[in-house]
Amino acid sequence: MNIIVCMKEVRDPDASSDVFKIDMNNNTLVSADNVLKVVNPFDEQAVEAALRIKDKTGAKVIVLNLGHQLDLVVARKPLLMGADEFILLDDEGFVGGDSWSTAHALAMAIKKIGSYDLILCGRQAADSNAGQVGLGIAQILGIPCVTIARKIEVEEGKATVEKVTQDGYEIIEMALPALVTVSSELGQPRYPSIKRLRAANSIQPLIWKPADIGLEPSDTGKAGRRAKILRLYQPVREVECEFIEGETIQEAAENLALRLRSQKII
Amino acid sequence: MDIYRGIVIFGETADGKLASITREMLGAGRRLADNFGEEVHVILVGRGIQSAVDETFTYGADKVHLLDNPKVKEYQPDLFVQCAIQVCEKAKPKAFLLGHTDMGQDLGPRIAFRLNTALVTDCIDLTIDLDTKRCIMAKQVYGGKAQADFDCETYPQMATIRPKTMSPLEKDETRKGEIIPITIDIDDSIIKTRLIDKVNEESHGIKLEDADIIISGGRGIGGPEGFQQLEDLAGLFKNAAVGASRPACDEEWVSTKIQVGITGKIVAPRVYIAVGISGASQHVTGCSGSETIIAINKDKTAPIFKVSKFGLVADWETALPAFANKVKELIND
């Protein structure tokens, strides 16, 4: 059984808003140098989901990562967790894409890999906040897809998925091959294992350029996108915070209640 | 682009009535369509939804494309995509809107990729560029650290709309419209995913989305016992509920169903009290529509204070009992 996990490298979503600035000329977000690159958190959960299946079935887990000048430390993290192989779609041509061009390139790469039973994505990327690429890949490949999963079980050519909904969850079945997008409700991803360090470092990535997956430069990245950012900005939400004080914490807390009452807030 | 006309909305119903998100999309869709002098189409798929059809007209639709069939018990992606494709082939709309709901999040990208067009998800504002006569869609990116205006350069321009961001029109009982049946054989062979079971995990009591006051706890609460104290405080008010940040849910101190934020619930109560929550952009995105935010945090530099009207820099374990006692006294007065 082959499982492909699509993982995106993103800037640390926990970094504080202050360290980001807008580059108005290019409509991009510029971050301070100390902002780390990390595996998109939901994709780490997707890796975990794949490894839970591997633990049971001995499946092979291949990680696909698209971008430019990808950070090998980030890209290798799934290997330290237990994944088997990684493929980097790394080229300047992939820069500046949207959900459309990204899903296309990933689908082309998956076609090139050829044999797969399950494809896993994160429910959404921490930078785009789109939640589209997984469904896009499934549409392009013509395979069934369930989104926002918290549990995946596979047996005899089918997958049973628990999909998170606003008020609970649904149990959905589909035939393999299929695509599932994974959410944080799956639970904590395992830690990268130091014991795997040497083995993981000896695994070399396959590096594919647009031409390797049958794409012209004009089909991908910025040239292949369909949604364009006209303007990127940081909306200012200026609220002057009134700090409530008191001789003691208890008194301050009581003063807060009094203040809220006098303002008819409570 | 002249062949593209009008706005299509994929509607949703709840208990046989029009869902609030659909009324909101109708408000936004109507304004766009009037600007173009064109029509608003609504797709409704379900069973026993006739009364929702009439409501659709009173809230601004011109045409309803209807599949009302006892076989359609639940949302089924493959069937719903086919309905959307059929309507778009006939109507050739300029724009296509869905709710950023369980259904819309799952359905929107499927339709967009089938129609070879671009979609902006979780859109919070829709405007028209007067020069290009195209819709401009605003959405938060980088977990709410920035916002972007998007132009989808292909038709229909698609968006999923975040609930509670658009205003519905006044109901107009005199408005009428045309019903166009969707003609699809509900053939099981098109169905690729099968719903086996549906489980409701929502706790009883006041729903987060409907609460007037929300008291939310974060990692700083430290465990489920602390959340009990927040519950007790909520119990002092008439219409209050407890929410949480993601770590509190991840740690299983509380149900994941009360997570507030970009991947949890988007809430806009009158009062939002954040206790032991740092105020990460992904959380604040989910509560920034609240009228008044109040924060209790021991770290004066926590970003939550930047969006709060009132702040208390304190250890919540010391502050909360005193606060709750005072509230009780004041309310009973």
Ligand SMILES: Cc1cc2nc3c(=O)[nH]c(=O)nc-3n(C[C@H](O)[C@H](O)[C@H](O)COP(=O)(O)OP(=O)(O)OC[C@H]3O[C@@H](n4cnc5c(N)ncnc54)[C@H](O)[C@@H]3O)c2cc1C
């Ligand atoms: C793609 C993505 C989606 C996400 N979606 C969501 C989402 O929907 N909702 C969400 O909430 N998060 C979400 N997150 C996570 C988010 O980035 C933050 O990590 C999270 O909101 C932090 O939660 P917190 O404030 O409870 O914890 P922390 O950031 O750890 O803050 C804890 C706070 O408690 C304070 N504190 C500690 N002890 C005390 C005490 N005794 N008294 C008073 N104060 C105390 C501390 O000073 C601190 O400010 C998402 C992240 C990503 C990457």
Ligand SMILES: Nc1ncnc2c1ncn2[C@@H]1O[C@H](COP(=O)(O)O)[C@@H](O)[C@H]1O
């Ligand atoms: N550049 C990328 N490389 C690999 N996977 C990606 C990339 N972009 C998106 N994905 C996958 O698609 C998911 C959803 O992304 P998005 O639609 O941008 O929110 C992510 O969680 C990843 O699993």
